[in-house]
Structures are given as structure tokens and as C-alpha cells.
Amino acid sequence: MTSSLRRDDPPTDVVAPKAAPSTRPRPRIRPVLLTHLAAALLALLGVVALTFLVGPIEQLRIAKVGYLMLAIAGLQLLVGASGQISLGHGAFMFIGAYATALTVLHAPMVPLAAIMVLTVVVGCLAGIVVGAATARLHGPYLAGATLALAVGLPALALYFSDILGGSNGLLFKMRGAPPELAGLVTDNQWKAWVIWFTVLVALVVLATLSRGRLGRRLRAIRDDEAAAAMAGIPVGRTKVTAFVISAGCGSLAGACEAYLLGTATPSSFSLALSLSLLAALVLGGLGSLWGAFWGALALVYLELAGKELADLLGLSSSVADNVPLVFFGTLLIVIVMAWPMGIHGALSRLSGVVRRR
Amino acid sequence: MSDTPILQIENLSTYYGAVQALRSVSLTVQPGEICAVLGANGSGKTTLLRTISGLQPAAPGSRILVNGEDITGAPAESMVRRGLAHVPEGGGVIVDLTVEENLRLGGLWRADRRDRAQALDEVYELFPPLVERRNQPAASLSGGERQMVAIGRALMARPAVLLLDEPSLGLAPLITQQIMRLLHDLRDRTGLTVVLVEQNAASALSITDHGFVLSQGAVVARGSSAELLADDRMRHAYLGF
Amino acid sequence: MNQFISLTFEGIANGAIYAALGLSLVIIYQATRVVNFAQPALALMAVYLAYTVTQATGSYWLGFATAMASGTLLGVVTERLLVRPVQDKSPLNAIILTLGLLMVLQGLAGMIWGNLQHSFPPPMSFRDLAAVPISPEEIFALAAVGVVATVLFLLYRFTPLGLRMRAAAFHAESARLSGVRVGLMLTLGWGIASAIGALAGMLAVPPLLSPTVLDAVFVYGIAAAVLGGLDNPFGALAGGLVLGVGLSYVSGYVGSELTTLAALAILIAVLSLRPAGLFSRATVRKV
Numbered sequence: 001m002t003s004s005l006r007r008d009d010p011p012t013d014v015v016a017p018k019a020a021p022s023t024r025p026r027p028r029i030r031p032v033l034l035t036h037l038a039a040a041l042l043a044l045l046g047v048v049a050l051t052f053l054v055g056p057i058e059q060l061r062i063a064k065v066g067y068l069m070l071a072i073a074g075l076q077l078l079v080g081a082s083g084q085i086s087l088g089h090g091a092f093m094f095i096g097a098y099a100t101a102l103t104v105l106h107a108p109m110v111p112l113a114a115i116m117v118l119t120v121v122v123g124c125l126a127g128i129v130v131g132a133a134t135a136r137l138h139g140p141y142l143a144g145a146t147l148a149l150a151v152g153l154p155a156l157a158l159y160f161s162d163i164l165g166g167s168n169g170l171l172f173k174m175r176g177a178p179p180e181l182a183g184l185v186t187d188n189q190w191k192a193w194v195i196w197f198t199v200l201v202a203l204v205v206l207a208t209l210s211r212g213r214l215g216r217r218l219r220a221i222r223d224d225e226a227a228a229a230m231a232g233i234p235v236g237r238t239k240v241t242a243f244v245i246s247a248g249c250g251s252l253a254g255a256c257e258a259y260l261l262g263t264a265t266p267s268s269f270s271l272a273l274s275l276s277l278l279a280a281l282v283l284g285g286l287g288s289l290w291g292a293f294w295g296a297l298a299l300v301y302l303e304l305a306g307k308e309l310a311d312l313l314g315l316s317s318s319v320a321d322n323v324p325l326v327f328f329g330t331l332l333i334v335i336v337m338a339w340p341m342g343i344h345g346a347l348s349r350l351s352g353v354v355r356r357r
Numbered sequence: 358m359s360d361t362p363i364l365q366i367e368n369l370s371t372y373y374g375a376v377q378a379l380r381s382v383s384l385t386v387q388p389g390e391i392c393a394v395l396g397a398n399g400s401g402k403t404t405l406l407r408t409i410s411g412l413q414p415a416a417p418g419s420r421i422l423v424n425g426e427d428i429t430g431a432p433a434e435s436m437v438r439r440g441l442a443h444v445p446e447g448g449g450v451i452v453d454l455t456v457e458e459n460l461r462l463g464g465l466w467r468a469d470r471r472d473r474a475q476a477l478d479e480v481y482e483l484f485p486p487l488v489e490r491r492n493q494p495a496a497s498l499s500g501g502e503r504q505m506v507a508i509g510r511a512l513m514a515r516p517a518v519l520l521l522d523e524p525s526l527g528l529a530p531l532i533t534q535q536i537m538r539l540l541h542d543l544r545d546r547t548g549l550t551v552v553l554v555e556q557n558a559a560s561a562l563s564i565t566d567h568g569f570v571l572s573q574g575a576v577v578a579r580g581s582s583a584e585l586l587a588d589d590r591m592r593h594a595y596l597g598f
Numbered sequence: 599m600n601q602f603i604s605l606t607f608e609g610i611a612n613g614a615i616y617a618a619l620g621l622s623l624v625i626i627y628q629a630t631r632v633v634n635f636a637q638p639a640l641a642l643m644a645v646y647l648a649y650t651v652t653q654a655t656g657s658y659w660l661g662f663a664t665a666m667a668s669g670t671l672l673g674v675v676t677e678r679l680l681v682r683p684v685q686d687k688s689p690l691n692a693i694i695l696t697l698g699l700l701m702v703l704q705g706l707a708g709m710i711w712g713n714l715q716h717s718f719p720p721p722m723s724f725r726d727l728a729a730v731p732i733s734p735e736e737i738f739a740l741a742a743v744g745v746v747a748t749v750l751f752l753l754y755r756f757t758p759l760g761l762r763m764r765a766a767a768f769h770a771e772s773a774r775l776s777g778v779r780v781g782l783m784l785t786l787g788w789g790i791a792s793a794i795g796a797l798a799g800m801l802a803v804p805p806l807l808s809p810t811v812l813d814a815v816f817v818y819g820i821a822a823a824v825l826g827g828l829d830n831p832f833g834a835l836a837g838g839l840v841l842g843v844g845l846s847y848v849s850g851y852v853g854s855e856l857t858t859l860a861a862l863a864i865l866i867a868v869l870s871l872r873p874a875g876l877f878s879r880a881t882v883r884k885v
Contacts (some may be wrong), residue, residue, distance in 0.1 A: 133866045136873045140633035144820040151817045152858030159855035318712040325705030332698025437777035449772035466777035
């Protein structure tokens with residue numbers, strides 16, 4: 001009872017009861033899945049077509065947009081749908097990248113598809129460990145713990161430098177386009193296809209899950225955890241599930257990066273990466289998977305634009321290197337300040353609109 | 358005593374978003390009066406006090422005067438300087454502070470250190486049970502003691518007007534009675550003006566000079582306490598006894 | 599055995615720095631229910647300004663004063679311009695806002711002073727005294743944090759200003775009704791907290807200064823604050839010391855690369871037993 005006399009916690013937004021007339025039949029899983037598959041197929045065809053129109057560097061960027069989108073989409077399930085803040089998503093990309101690198105180096109005969117599946121499994125296992133350990137943590141406590149994860153995990157590469165290659169990381173060779181297609185398709189192009197195929201498959205799974213029971217439960221927990229628990233939703237398990245799926249996505253994204261670049265170095269999974277992913281998510285919009293797309297696009301191309309701008313103005317490299325960081329930080333601040341009902345509120349309203357449709 | 362009312366409220370309206378909580382409330386309180394604001398749950402009593410003390414913004418066109426000075430729109434933290442002390446619903450005792458710290462907080466706004474010490478002594482005199490608990494955290498107090506701290510803290514400011522929001526909430530009838538008697542004595546001794554918001558109309562009217570009845574944010578009746586008590590229709594419709 | 603003793607002292611000294619950073623987070627959290635993720639960046643800016651002043655004047659102490667002053671000012675400006683407008687919204691907003699500020703300031707520091715490391719010597723020389731297992735630098739860190747913590751305790755506990763600040767933090771409405779200018783008190787709290795953050799930065803940075811130098815220290819600082827319970831200043835101090843000593847052993851006996859993970863492990867171990875920290879008053883999450 002003492003708590004009622006204390007300064008109240010900042011109001012966790014009261015979300016207006018959603019007008020959800022239950023007369024409409026629940027969306028059946030198969031049509032949803034089919035829609036998603038069709039959309040994914042279309043997207044893949046679009047990417048394939050696009051890679052024929054652009055040069056090799058641009059193809060790399062297209063691939064990068066793909067896997068960043070997956071990482072952000074995973075984060076979106078966690079932050080956007082379940083309201084848990086993770087500042088450590090880069091750590092799961094680190095896990096995926098190193099799992100890929102180790103498999104390629106020590107078991108070169110394992111096919112790529114198996115590696116991808118393996119990294120998802122490894123990422124999910126890591127997610128179970130971290131998710132279970134942090135399931136009871138809220139808001140700033142969870143943010144603090146995942147922050148420590150983001151800063152601490154890459155240091156493993158330094159500690160186990162015999163196996164993980166120290167600060168130089170691991171270097172390995174990934175096969176590009178199959179020999180039958182030599183001359184028709186470049187390596188970069190092929191890798192972009194593979195990555196987008198992988199990403200789209202994962203996204204279809206993700207989109208279907210968040211449209212289904214898991215998504216509903218997560219949103220219920222985000223909106224009001226206590227009410228969700230009283231409605232019989234297993235809160236702890238659902239939150240851990242979200243954490244695990246999001247970790248799997250992050251790990252797979254890391255695997256895609258390793259596959260694309262042929263390296264895994266600790267410095268590419270810095271705290272800045274984790275924060276950038278979160279920034280991109282907020283920038284793109286927390287509410288939908290489209291947000292992940294816009295966020296990834298922004299991450300790749302705004303960074304590029306910042307660098308080019310700095311070059312154009314003849315700024316020194318230390319300025320140029322930091323342009324994206326400052327830019328994203330500013331964007332975050334502006335978005336939060338200019339969104340008077342709060343991101344959380346905008347997001348609830350958004351999800352309300354989506355659900356009513 | 359001058360003719361200026363100590364508290365004068367004209368045409369006061371308040372909104373919570375689109376919901377109007379007070380509808381053109383006007384009322385006047387003379388110095389040294391104890392007046393009751395009565396009404397059912399949600400009739401706007403608490404909102405009235407919160408708007409007077411600046412915790413809730415008043416709609417344009419409203420006027421609140423204390424001793425002839427227009428205080429409409431002034432920030433809540435300036436109210437003690439204008440002679441207005443507000444004991445909010447539940448008392449607003451800060452449980453993380455000790456009893457004495459809570460009390461001292463009420464007098465801090467005044468520069469005179471000696472006067473503050475004297476006010477503290479007076480409050481302890483008024484509420485003897487608080488003396489031996491002075492260094493305990495307020496969280497350890499009983500409901501009645503908390504209400505004492507709340508009122509004591511308000512009195513530390515040496516206000517001209519005391520706004521009191523449901524001091525009887527959650528207290529045993531005997532303690533409520535004690536508090537009511539205390540307010541009455543205080544008024545007689547110091548000339549303090551008290552605006553008392555109460556749901557428990559019978560106990561409030563037993564010590565007040567006159568009262569206002571709020572219903573759905575508007576004043577529906579006003580008169581001396583005796584008149585209000587005597588009016589059966591009023592009692593049944595709004596006061597519930 | 600000698601190593602154990604010197605590791606212990608090193609841990610205590612480092613712990614004092616984590617405690618200071620944790621304390622700065624707790625002061626702000628108590629007052630505004632915001633975890634200031636921008637704290638290391640505010641401190642970083644203060645330290646860089648100190649570096650510039652020290653370079654120009656040759657005086658460490660002039661730089662030190664600059665750090666304290668600019669740290670305070672940065673905290674005040676941050677609270678007034680950025681945090682206040684979003685404060686009463688969802689907690690997610692405040693976290694994202696301060697993260698945004700962290701990115702901006704860290705980026706700005708890199709732009710202005712470069713991403714490369716600068717040498718930033720401590721106030722005292724490294725010369726260890728053979729007889730004592732503690733370096734002058736460590737004594738300075740301990741003394742500085744000790745003095746600050748004591749002054750802070752006296753300020754909060756025994757002065758009218760401290761009473762006002764506590765009242766504003768614990769129960770804004772009651773404080774306002776007692777005539778306390780709550781907004782001013784919260785701003786003041788941010789200023790004080792950021793000054794302490796700047797102090798922690800000045801103690802943590804030597805010998806090398808770079809834009810990311812405080813990242814790990816911040817992790818320990820937030821770990822210290824979370825360990826102690828975010829709303830308990832004494833908890834932050836205790837948490838910082840425990841963490842400092844624990845990590846010093848890990849670093850000395852296992853490997854310095856693992857300290858952050860060890861911090862994470864300690865953090866998770868403690869939080870899984872007490873989700874709101876070791877010394878947090880049991881507060882029931884409201885339904």
C-alpha cells in the first residue's frame with residue numbers, strides 16, 4: 001500500500017480498448033501464410049530483377065539491406081510487439097556470424113542451407129539462455145542487462161583468440177554462384193539472392209507468427225502485462241518465446257553477413273551496431289514489418305549518403321565516420337520528441353488500425 | 358474582519374480532455390468560516406480543490422481570488438505563499454521521509470528560521486502522538502497519524518485557507534470525529550478558514566458553518582449547515598443519509 | 599597473496615568509479631524515473647572539454663574544474679530541453695531519447711576530437727610506492743568518490759535544499775503543494791548527477807581518451823546501479839564496490855577480456871533472485 005503514496009511510475013500508457021468486434025471470423029492461418037508467401041515471392045523476384053540493373057557494389061548493399069532487415073524485424077517482434085527493450089541484439093548477430101565462420105572453417109563440407117539452419121538453432125539456444133535469465137526483468141533493468149551483453153559478448157573473440165581469431169576475427173572463403181551459372185550471374189549477385197531468399201523465408205515465418213496467437217499474446221502483454229496474465233496468457237513463457245525468435249532472427253542475420261563478407265570480426269558487432277538496429281527500428285516505425293524494411297534501407301543508404309556528403313564537403317575521415325551516428329541519434333531524438341502521444345501510443349494506435357482492418 | 362471574501366470562485370470550469378469536470382462553479386468563503394463541499398463520488402469535489410490550488414488547469418473565463426488577489430493559473434508551488442494550503446486526498450504524506458521531515462517541508466517556503474521552529478512546536482502541540490514518532494519514516498504511521506502529519510504539514514505553512522480533501526477517508530469514526538473537533542478548535546483559536554471536502558456529509562456538517570453540494574460538476578445547493586441538514590430532499594438526493 | 603591484495607585495492611578503486619557512475623544514474627532515476635543512457639556521453643563530453651583545457655593551459659586541475667562545470671551544465675540542458683518534454687510519456691520514449699543523445703554526443707566527440715586515442719594522464723604519476731599495494735591514482739579515485747558521496751549524503755539528508763530535492767523526487771505533487779519548485783529541483787538533480795558522472799569519467803578515462811572509452815565503464819556503472827536497486831543511492835555505492843572487486847579478481851585471475859561478461863553474469867545472478875536489485879525497497883508493481 002505504501003507504493004500508492006510514492007511518486008508514481010511513469011504511466012505505462014493506458015491503451016484505449018480496441019474496438020475488436022468478434023463477429024468477424026478469426027483470420028485463418030492458411031490464407032495468411034499464402035498471402036505472405038506470395039508477397040515474399042514477389043519481393044524475391046523484384047530483388048533478382050534489381051540485381052541485374054545495378055553494379056557489384058550496389059548488389060552488396062542490396063544484400064546488406066536484406067540481412068539488416070531481418071535483424072531489425074526480429075527486434076521489432078521483441079520491442080514493438082512485446083515491449084521488451086533489448087540493447088544487445090548485435091550480440092546475436094555476433095553469435096550467428098561466428099557460428100557460420102566456425103562451421104565453414106572446421107566442417108567445410110556442410111552445405112550452406114544446413115549452416116543457416118544451424119545458426120538459427122544456435123541463436124535460438126542463446127536466446128533461450130538470455131531470455132530465460134532476463135525474463136523477470138523490466139524496462140531499464142532489461143535494457144541494462146542486454147547492454148552488458150552487447151558490450152561483453154564480442155570480447156569472447158578476444159579471450160578465446162585461438163579459436164575465434166582475436167581482434168582480427170576469422171577469415172574464410174564462401175562459394176559464390178554455382179559453376180553452372182558462371183558468366184550469367186556474378187558472385188555478389190548470387191549471394192544477394194541467397195540472402196534475400198533466406199531473409200524472406202524467415203520473414204514469412206515471422207509475419208505469420210505475429211499475425212497469429214503469439215502476436216496477439218505479445219501485444220496483450222505489451223499493453224498490460226498484469227491484465228494479460230489475468231486473462232490466462234503465460235506471460236513469462238511468451239516473453240521468452242519472443243526473445244528466442246528474435247535471437248534466432250539476429251543470429252541468422254549475422255550468418256548472412258558472414259556469408260556475404262567472408263569474415264567475422266568482433267569490431268563489427270559493437271554497441272553502436274546494437275544501438276543502430278534499435279534506431280533503425282524506431283525510425284522505420286515500431287508497428288509493422290514494413291518498418292524493418294524502411295529501417296534497414298535507412299541504415300544502409302543514409303550511412304552512405306552521410307559518407308558521400310562528408311567526402312563532398314571535404315570533411316576529415318573522423319567527421320565522415322561519425323556522420324551516421326550523429327544522424328541516427330538526432331533522428332531518434334526528433335522522432336521521440338515530435339511524437340506527442342509517445343511511440344508506444346502511436347504504436348498501439350497503429351496496431352489497432354492494423355487489426356481493425 | 359474586512360468584507361473581502363477570503364476565497365472567491367467565479368464561473369470555474371475544468372476539463373479532463375473533452376470531459377467537463379466542473380461546470381461554472383461559483384462560491385464564496387468568508388474569513389474564519391469552515392465550509393463543506395459535499396457530493397457523491399465523482400461529483401467534482403476533489404477536482405474543485407485541485408483546480409483552486411493549481412494542480413489542475415482552470416478553463417478560460419474562470420476566476421479564483423484569494424483575499425481579493427486573482428490567483429487563476431498561478432502554479433501550484435506558489436499557493437503556500439498566497440496563504441493557501443491544500444491537503445490532498447489521502448494526505449499526500451511522503452512515506453520515504455520521516456515524520457519531522459514531512460512537517461518541516463511544509464514550512465520551508467518561509468525564510469524565518471525561528472518562526473519555522475516555532476511552527477513545528479505548535480504542530481507537535483496540536484498532535485502530541487507525532488512527537489515520539491518524529492524520526493520514524495512516515496511509512497510506519499497508522500492512517501490517523503498520517504492524516505495528522507498531512508494536516509500538520511499544511512499548518513506549518515501558516516495558511517489563511519486550508520483546503521482539506523476527505524480527511525476521514527479510511528479512518529475510524531472516532532478518529533474522524535477527533536480531527537473534526539480539532540479543526541473546529543483551530544478555527545476558533547486562530548481564525549483559520551477551512552474548506553472541507555467530504556463524502557461523509559453528516560460528520561462534516563456537524564462542524565461546518567455552511568456548505569455547498571456538488572453534483573456532476575455543478576453546485577446544486579448551498580446554504581448553512583443547519584439548512585442543508587434539515588432539507589430532507591437534499592439529504593436523500595445528494596448526501597445519502 | 600600479493601597479487602590478491604593489489605587486485606583487491608584496484609578493485610575497490612575501480613569500484614568507487616563504478617559506484618560514482620551508478621550514483622549519478624540513481625539520482626536521476628529517483629528524481630525522474632528515467633535511466634539516463636546518455637550519462638556516459640555527457641561525461642565523455644566533459645572529459646574531452648577538460649582534455650582541451652588541460653592541453654591549452656597545462657593544468658590538470660583547470661581541466662578538472664572544466665569537466666565538473668561542463669558536466670553540470672550538460673545535465674541541466676539535457677533535462678530542460680530533451681527529457682522534460684517526453685518524461686511523462688511511455689518509459690520506452692525516455693530510454694530511446696537518451697540512447698539517441700548517447701549516439702549524437704559520442705558521434706560529435708568523434709567528429710571534433712577524432713576517433714583516435716589521445717593520451718590523458720592521471721593527475722598523479724604512475725610511480726607505485728613499493729611499500730603500499732595501492733597507487734596514488736587509486737587513492738585519488740577513492741578519496742574523490744568518498745568526498746563526493748559524503749557531501750551528497752549531507753546535502754540530501756541535512757539541508758533544506760536536500761529535503762526539497764528528496765520531496766520533489768519522491769512525491770512531486772506533495773512537494774508542489776508545500777511550495778517546492780519541483781521542476782527546478784529535478785533540473786538541479788540532473789545537474790548534480792551529471793557532475794558526478796563527469797567526475798567518474800575523469801577518474802575512469804586515464805590513460806587514454808577515445809570516443810568509446812567509457813562504454814565498458816558505463817556498463818559497470820549501470821550494473822552497479824541495477825545491482826543496488828535503481829532507487830537506492832547506498833545500493834549503488836555498495837553495488838559499485840562489490841562489482842569493482844569482483845571484476846578485478848576476474849580480470850586478474852581469468853582474463854581482462856571477460857570482465858564485461860562477468861558483470862553480466864553477476865547482474866543476471868543477482869537480478870534473478872531479486873528482480874529490482876539487492877537493496878531495493880520491495881515495491882509492488884501496480885496493476
